[in-house]
Amino acid sequence: MNHFGSPFNFPEEFIAVYRLHPLSPDLIEYREWNNEPNVIRHNVPVIETFRGKATEVVRTTGLADWTVSMGRQRLGALTLQNNPQFLQNLKMNRLQSPTQQVVVAALDLVRDRERGIPRYNEFRRQYGLKQLTSFDGFVDTRVPKDSSVRHKQEQLVKTLRAVYGQHQCNEIKVITKAQLNKDKMRINDCLGHPNGSLIDNIEDVDTVVGWLSEIRRPHGFAISETQFVVFILNASRRLFSDRFLPPVSARSSIQRLASSG
Amino acid sequence: MKMEEGTPNGHKQPVSPMKRVLLRTPQELAEKLQGVVCV
Numbered sequence: 001m002n003h004f005g006s007p008f009n010f011p012e013e014f015i016a017v018y019r020l021h022p023l024s025p026d027l028i029e030y031r032e033w034n035n036e037p038n039v040i041r042h043n044v045p046v047i048e049t050f051r052g053k054a055t056e057v058v059r060t061t062g063l064a065d066w067t068v069s070m071g072r073q074r075l076g077a078l079t080l081q082n083n084p085q086f087l088q089n090l091k092m093n094r095l096q097s098p099t100q101q102v103v104v105a106a107l108d109l110v111r112d113r114e115r116g117i118p119r120y121n122e123f124r125r126q127y128g129l130k131q132l133t134s135f136d137g138f139v140d141t142r143v144p145k146d147s148s149v150r151h152k153q154e155q156l157v158k159t160l161r162a163v164y165g166q167h168q169c170n171e172i173k174v175i176t177k178a179q180l181n182k183d184k185m186r187i188n189d190c191l192g193h194p195n196g197s198l199i200d201n202i203e204d205v206d207t208v209v210g211w212l213s214e215i216r217r218p219h220g221f222a223i224s225e226t227q228f229v230v231f232i233l234n235a236s237r238r239l240f241s242d243r244f245l246p247p248v249s250a251r252s253s254i255q256r257l258a259s260s261g
Numbered sequence: 262m263k264m265e266e267g268t269p270n271g272h273k274q275p276v277s278p279m280k281r282v283l284l285r286t287p288q289e290l291a292e293k294l295q296g297v298v299c300v
Contacts, residue, residue: 033293
């Protein structure tokens, strides 16, 4: 199966933009469907309703209450520093480590790195999007400079700088084949800054961290621009290339099933 | 296909898949789900 030059599969970048753990809350606001559903009765930790515990919780309290509770609660925002706490020290009994716990946010990064997902800036260039030249590029410049929102954004940039660091750039180093500069010259380590100057290690930012840092979004968007383009491309592609969805005729459908893995 | 009553957004509108599941399983929510329509 070959569509548009690629064999059918889920491309890894689709998985990278599907890392949506910040959407999950730590607590679910429990409501009763038939007893003033506008009132939150109590908060239920997600961790108490997890894995094997889910069936028991649903059986004892009823699916209707959960439907109303979860239908009424808002998602967490897809931003940095918003991963639920229960995923930051998640018990995994099969692990042979002393704590038997994992940080799911870290796992998200490690898996993308292992699978060869380009880091954020190169990921964007390969997708035909604009690169960033420093962490300041994440700040939404439309927000007034003296506002607390802007201050928070700048604080986030400082944190990124502290984590990923800076280096003295060297314009001899060509860093990508994906795009060229406006003057048709190859993009180099300095990203337009003067040679030898101290620049942000923007090329080191992990893909997930990068798109979670995209503060400026199109109006009404829950997801970032980077995610959006990947979703748009892959949502239609996975339907088009899905061998279990009926294509032209039933016969060709059977042939496709018989001749492909 | 199960359709919503009338033309909620100017067109005939199928009942959304999630709503169909909810109408089947926690059936007591049927009344609350009446207003949950794609518009």
